[in-house]
Amino acid sequence: MTHPYPPEPFRIKVVESIRLISPAERESALKEAGYNLFSMKAEDIFIDLLTDSGTGAMSSEQWAAIMRGDESYAGARSFHRLKAAVEDIFGFKFFVPTHQGRAAENILSACLVKPGMYVPSNMHFDTTDANIRARGGRPTNLVIEEAFNINNPHLFKGNMDIAKLRAFIQKVGAEKIPFGMVTVTNNAGGGQPVSMENLKAVAAVYRENQIPFFIDSARYAENAYFIKLREKGYENKSVIDIAREMYALADGMTMSAKKDAIVNIGGLLCVNDEALFQNVKNELILREGFPTYGGLAGRDLEAMAVGLYEGLDEAYLAYRLSQTAYLAARLNDAGIPTIQPAGGHAVYLDAASVLPHIPQSEFPGQALCVELYREGAIRGVEIGSVMFAYPDPDSGKMIFPKLELLRLAIPRRTYTQSHMDYVADCAARIKSRASSVRGYKFTYAPELLRHFTARFEPLYRTAF
Ligand SMILES: Cc1ncc(COP(=O)(O)O)c(C=O)c1O
Numbered sequence: 337m338t339h340p341y342p343p344e345p346f347r348i349k350v351v352e353s354i355r356l357i358s359p360a361e362r363e364s365a366l367k368e369a370g371y372n373l374f375s376m377k378a379e380d381i382f383i384d385l386l387t388d389s390g391t392g393a394m395s396s397e398q399w400a401a402i403m404r405g406d407e408s409y410a411g412a413r414s415f416h417r418l419k420a421a422v423e424d425i426f427g428f429k430f431f432v433p434t435h436q437g438r439a440a441e442n443i444l445s446a447c448l449v450k451p452g453m454y455v456p457s458n459m460h461f462d463t464t465d466a467n468i469r470a471r472g473g474r475p476t477n478l479v480i481e482e483a484f485n486i487n488n489p490h491l492f493k494g495n496m497d498i499a500k501l502r503a504f505i506q507k508v509g510a511e512k513i514p515f516g517m518v519t520v521t522n523n524a525g526g527g528q529p530v531s532m533e534n535l536k537a538v539a540a541v542y543r544e545n546q547i548p549f550f551i552d553s554a555r556y557a558e559n560a561y562f563i564k565l566r567e568k569g570y571e572n573k574s575v576i577d578i579a580r581e582m583y584a585l586a587d588g589m590t591m592s593a594k595k596d597a598i599v600n601i602g603g604l605l606c607v608n609d610e611a612l613f614q615n616v617k618n619e620l621i622l623r624e625g626f627p628t629y630g631g632l633a634g635r636d637l638e639a640m641a642v643g644l645y646e647g648l649d650e651a652y653l654a655y656r657l658s659q660t661a662y663l664a665a666r667l668n669d670a671g672i673p674t675i676q677p678a679g680g681h682a683v684y685l686d687a688a689s690v691l692p693h694i695p696q697s698e699f700p701g702q703a704l705c706v707e708l709y710r711e712g713a714i715r716g717v718e719i720g721s722v723m724f725a726y727p728d729p730d731s732g733k734m735i736f737p738k739l740e741l742l743r744l745a746i747p748r749r750t751y752t753q754s755h756m757d758y759v760a761d762c763a764a765r766i767k768s769r770a771s772s773v774r775g776y777k778f779t780y781a782p783e784l785l786r787h788f789t790a791r792f793e794p795l796y797r798t799a800f
Contacts, residue, residue: 337793341661341662342651342654343753344749344752345655346749348437349396349771352384352469356712360714361712366710369700371790372791373705373709373716374717375789376715379437381783382713383758385682385716385746385747388595388681389745390594390599391591391747392445392594392595392599392748392749393748395642399527401635401639401641402635402638403635404635405635405638405685407633407635414637414638415433416638419431420636420641422798425580425644426579426583427584428586428606429607430607430610431605432557432617433603433628433631433637434608434631434632435603436592436593436601436603437592439623439624439630440590440604441467441592443620443623444605445471450472453512454473454474454504454513454514455468455515455517456501456517457473457478457519458478458479458480458496458517458530458689459485459494459523459524461524461554462524462723462724462787463785464519466785473514474729476504478501478504478640479522480495481497483495483522484738486686491529491531491562492529492530492567493522493526493677494528494529494559496530496534496537497528498538501538502541503571505541505547505650513545513547514547514548514746515549515587516547516550516589517550517552518538518551520551521562521681525739526632526741527555527681527682527684528675529566532581532582533567535585537586537661538585538601538638539585550588550590552590552591553596554594554596555596555681556583556591556596556647556654557653558657558681559582560578561654563582566732569747575653587637588608589604589607589651591605595681597644597647597750598646598647599639599640600639601636605620617737637734642755642780646649652724655682659726660678660681661728662756664761670763672763672767673685673690674686681746682743683744684742686741688700690766691703691773693771694774695775696721696740697721697736697800699722699776701720701721701740703774704718704742704766704773705717705718707773708742708763708766712761714741716745717742718743719739720737720740720741721737721740722786723737723786744759767768774795775794776792776794777792777795778790779793
């Protein structure tokens with residue numbers, strides 16, 4: 337019988353100690369951080385599930401590659417090794433490295449977005465959303481409705497709603513859309529995959545309307561593996577071939593390499609259009625560095641070149657996706673609803689249903705996040721009204737997101753199954769005292785990307 341949750345396909349060569357501080361120390365750490373877990377000292381965290389971005393464990397092969405880093409300013413061997421990997425997997429004509437995903441988004445937005453323009457996607461992640469807004473653009477999310485139903489077991493909940501996309505293009509006009517996107521997997525909507533069938537349909541609609549198609553590719557390998565597991569006709573294809581088929585549909589991509597390329601820093605911006613590439617290079621030189629290093633050291637380019645392939649390894653991906661599924665199953669057994677089916681890189685707890693007495697204006701996702709730290713020094717991140725409530729640019733009315741979630745993102749190759757058991761046990765204890773948990777209010781919030789630096793205060797009245 338195959339094991340339902342395959343054991344880690346690696347053994348541990350280097351360890352890093354973590355320690356659990358006392359409940360009293362946790363309480364004062366919370367107060368000092370303004371109840372924002374981004375503001376905490378990492379040493380006060382026991383299990384850090386804030387993000388899967390840049391937090392993975394590099395392999396012995398990647399560390400060996402680091403020693404090969406060529407630190408020449410221009411034309412380094414390390415750049416050419418990365419170029420070979422990028423061309424082999426993604427196949428675009430041109431690319432630049434960037435220091436991370438948002439730098440690629442910034443450069444693309446600087447080159448193409450003008451005030452009043454729209455950029456559709458299934459769902460933009462927060463940095464993409466903010467980079468488009470920072471140029472006066474309007475990011476627009478057109479994911480299928482099933483994505484908003486936590487319990488709907490749709491296998492590709494990251495899919496774009498093709499009818500909505502067509503209607504949207506007709507409404508605003510293709511000339512007001514400098515490029516269209518799809519995020520794989522859909523991080524803001526639960527780490528849910530996009531099917532090949534849907535990618536093909538999206539590409540066809542963009543092509544018909546002469547809108548360049550960019551894929552936000554942070555979790556390209558997890559998406560490709562979901563296609564292999566779940567989409568008819570792909571069960572016998574290799575994950576790398578599935579990835580190649582995905583990218584043959586697009587005109588370019590932005591990528592945070594800190595996820596599926598399993599590096600601590602790095603990103604990519606790839607394009608097929610030569611004129612756009614010239615502009616990209618000029619922006620890159622202004623903001624990041626020369627086009628053969630793009631704000632990274634040669635050694636970082638080496639680690640990325642190796643990691644791009646390791647992320648596609650099927651034994652690794654089988655373990656990776658089942659670790660997330662295991663944590664979700666344990667939480668569900670404790671009566672805590674999570675987005676179904678489990679996403680690739682993270683488990684998303686439905687804070688609105690765990691804390692039904694806290695209204696969106698009092699941040700139930702943030703409240704659950706604080707509570708998990710209080711209970712077990714575990715760090716997750718709110719994906720709800722703190723991150724995504726924005727005043728409508730036309731009416732000024734506050735628009736709240738449809739979901740209030742607590743995301744527990746699992747760093748790659750970093751924590752074991754017993755760490756996941758600990759997390760599930762702590763969450764179960766919160767569930768049993770949920771009605772006593774209070775909401776929060778801002779004491780400080782910047783205009784954009786406010787979840788990173790906001791400060792909060794607990795509300796002393798209960799909001800029943
Ligand atoms: C889907 C997606 N796009 C873009 C980004 C931005 O990448 P980075 O954090 O490397 O700037 C992230 C990660 O945070 C992401 O999850």
